[in-house]
Amino acid sequence: MFALTATAAATTAVHAAASSAPKMDPLHHFQVIKIIPISLFGIDLSISNSVLWMWIAMALAFFCFRFALRQPSIVPGRAQSLAEAGFQFIDDIVNETIGHDGKQFFPYIFTLFFTILFCNLTGLIPGSFTATSQIIVTGTFAMGVFIFSTLLGFYRHGAHFLHFFVPSGLPIALLPLMVPIEIISYLARPVSLSVRLFANMTAGHTLLAVLFFFTATLPWFGAWLPFGFTVIFTGVEIFIGLIQAYIFTILTCVYINDALHMH
Amino acid sequence: MESLSASLIGMGLAAAGFAGSGVGLGLVFGKTIEAIARQPGAESQVSKYLWIGAAFVEAIALYGLVIAFIIMGKG
Amino acid sequence: MIEALLIPIAQAATGGATDGHPPSSGLPQFDTSTFSSQTFWSIVSFLILVALLNKYVIPAIRNILDARSKSIQEDINGAKQSRVDADKALAEYRRLISTARESAAQIMDETRREAIAYRDNALKTLEEESARKKAVVMEEIEQSKRAAMQEIATHAVEIALLATEKLLAKSVTAADANQMVDEAIRQMGQQRPIIH
Numbered sequence: 001m002f003a004l005t006a007t008a009a010a011t012t013a014v015h016a017a018a019s020s021a022p023k024m025d026p027l028h029h030f031q032v033i034k035i036i037p038i039s040l041f042g043i044d045l046s047i048s049n050s051v052l053w054m055w056i057a058m059a060l061a062f063f064c065f066r067f068a069l070r071q072p073s074i075v076p077g078r079a080q081s082l083a084e085a086g087f088q089f090i091d092d093i094v095n096e097t098i099g100h101d102g103k104q105f106f107p108y109i110f111t112l113f114f115t116i117l118f119c120n121l122t123g124l125i126p127g128s129f130t131a132t133s134q135i136i137v138t139g140t141f142a143m144g145v146f147i148f149s150t151l152l153g154f155y156r157h158g159a160h161f162l163h164f165f166v167p168s169g170l171p172i173a174l175l176p177l178m179v180p181i182e183i184i185s186y187l188a189r190p191v192s193l194s195v196r197l198f199a200n201m202t203a204g205h206t207l208l209a210v211l212f213f214f215t216a217t218l219p220w221f222g223a224w225l226p227f228g229f230t231v232i233f234t235g236v237e238i239f240i241g242l243i244q245a246y247i248f249t250i251l252t253c254v255y256i257n258d259a260l261h262m263h
Numbered sequence: 264m265e266s267l268s269a270s271l272i273g274m275g276l277a278a279a280g281f282a283g284s285g286v287g288l289g290l291v292f293g294k295t296i297e298a299i300a301r302q303p304g305a306e307s308q309v310s311k312y313l314w315i316g317a318a319f320v321e322a323i324a325l326y327g328l329v330i331a332f333i334i335m336g337k338g
Numbered sequence: 339m340i341e342a343l344l345i346p347i348a349q350a351a352t353g354g355a356t357d358g359h360p361p362s363s364g365l366p367q368f369d370t371s372t373f374s375s376q377t378f379w380s381i382v383s384f385l386i387l388v389a390l391l392n393k394y395v396i397p398a399i400r401n402i403l404d405a406r407s408k409s410i411q412e413d414i415n416g417a418k419q420s421r422v423d424a425d426k427a428l429a430e431y432r433r434l435i436s437t438a439r440e441s442a443a444q445i446m447d448e449t450r451r452e453a454i455a456y457r458d459n460a461l462k463t464l465e466e467e468s469a470r471k472k473a474v475v476m477e478e479i480e481q482s483k484r485a486a487m488q489e490i491a492t493h494a495v496e497i498a499l500l501a502t503e504k505l506l507a508k509s510v511t512a513a514d515a516n517q518m519v520d521e522a523i524r525q526m527g528q529q530r531p532i533i534h
Contacts, residue, residue, distance in 0.1 A: 027365055032372040044374050051379040058387045065395040072402045074409055080402070087399045107392040115387060136373045140380040192322075199325030202332075202367065243318045250315070332365040
């Protein structure tokens with residue numbers, strides 16, 4: 001939050017020289033900045049603030065679980081109950097959506113959910129960076145899910161998996177129309193999956209940035225209004241972060257289920 | 264300058280897609296309230312799907328936002 | 339005033355706003371130059387996190403849940419076992435009570451029978467006794483009757499002797515003799531002891 005304020009103010013500072021009026025740039029805090037430049041075989045693999053904050057979020061997730069499980073006991077404490085509730089939550093999603101043969105994918109889905117959740121939530125810390133607001137990060141996860149489920153489908157069903165694109169019970173005449181639609185909708189899965197998460201994060205943070213810009217530039221008697229909105233929207237953003245992580249996870253389960261059981 | 268104006272108009276039109284999302288959200292919440300009014304016992308079940316549906320509908324609006332941003336980059 | 343406070347913080351927080359990126363050139367996310375590093379590190383760190391969670395977190399939680407369900411199962415089994423035990427004990431007690439009731443009934447029966455037998459016995463003894471006593475008494479009566487008869491006979495002889503004497507002593511008429519015999523019998527009747 002504060003960073004967004006700060007960003008808006010900094011933008012103001014940058015452009016104060018160019019023009020007397022402060023200029024709004026609510027997208028500035030999505031800027032990926034290289035921290036440690038690394039280049040391997042001509043490919044840029046430098047560690048940027050995005051990667052750094054992804055690591056921080058992942059480390060936080062891992063150490064939160066380790067902290068909750070530092071003294072595991074049959075009668076759980078508060079932290080352990082929370083960790084178990086998270087575990088149970090993902091377990092329920094996997095069981096309900098995929099069924100019993102979903103157990104083998106549980107670690108991946110568990111990690112996916114908590115990675116996205118902690119990236120979303122740490123992104124709300126002032127001065128931090130939201131890794132999930134980068135389309136390439138969400139796109140990587142979504143492509144990973146897409147490629148994984150497609151390969152799984154072909155591995156399980158062989159060429160029979162192509163029947164997935166042929167809706168059953170349709171007249172033959174409609175097939176030339178329906179099959180391309182099915183294929184396109186299948187190919188649109190990773191796009192919609194990644195864009196949904198990325199757009200939600202970007203839109204929320206942009207809105208916060210705009211409101212903070214107003215807070216920083218308006219005189220004190222006007223500033224309280226956008227500032228109050230930022231407080232409300234930070235709460236909404238926490239909720240959205242949870243919901244989007246949940247949706248990403250449940251759609252991953254649905255795609256894996258499609259690959260396993262073909263409708 | 265004309266291409267800039269065109270891109271600005273395009274961005275505004277992309278943002279107009281939010282109207283559809285608004286209608287969708289209204290439908291989602293209205294139907295949910297109807298369903299809960301008819302069957303108050305199913306509230307927890309219904310509200311789970313309510314939030315999933317709301318997130319999906321909201322995402323549609325944000326696709327429009329993304330298109331606006333893409334146009335902004337081209338302009 | 340707010341800006342004066344925020345600008346240095348802003349520059350510190352965002353790594354400096356003067357890094358040469360022109361503003362409003364589209365969304366920074368669509369800058370393809372950052373894609374390769376982010377893709378690479380996303381995949382690598384995700385896989386590392388999967389490995390870490392799979393090694394240190396998921397088995398730990400699973401163990402706890404398993405242990406808990408095991409202990410709950412044990413509790414349920416224990417409860418079932420104690421219920422079975424209680425049922426068994428109840429059946430045992432019921433059996434004991436019915437046995438006791440039976441034996442009590444038996445004892446009562448026996449006692450009753452014994453009492454009846456005792457009473458019968460006592461009655462018989464009593465009857466026998468009374469019969470014996472009656473017999474003894476009858477005997478005594480018979481004896482005394484016989485004695486009395488004997489006495490009567492004796493007296494009759496005596497009287498006869500007396501009467502004969504008197505007859506002999508003086509001449510008595512038949513009427514006189516009869517009178518004398520009657521008199522003698524009356525006298526004897528007055529002397530006769532009462533037996534019954």
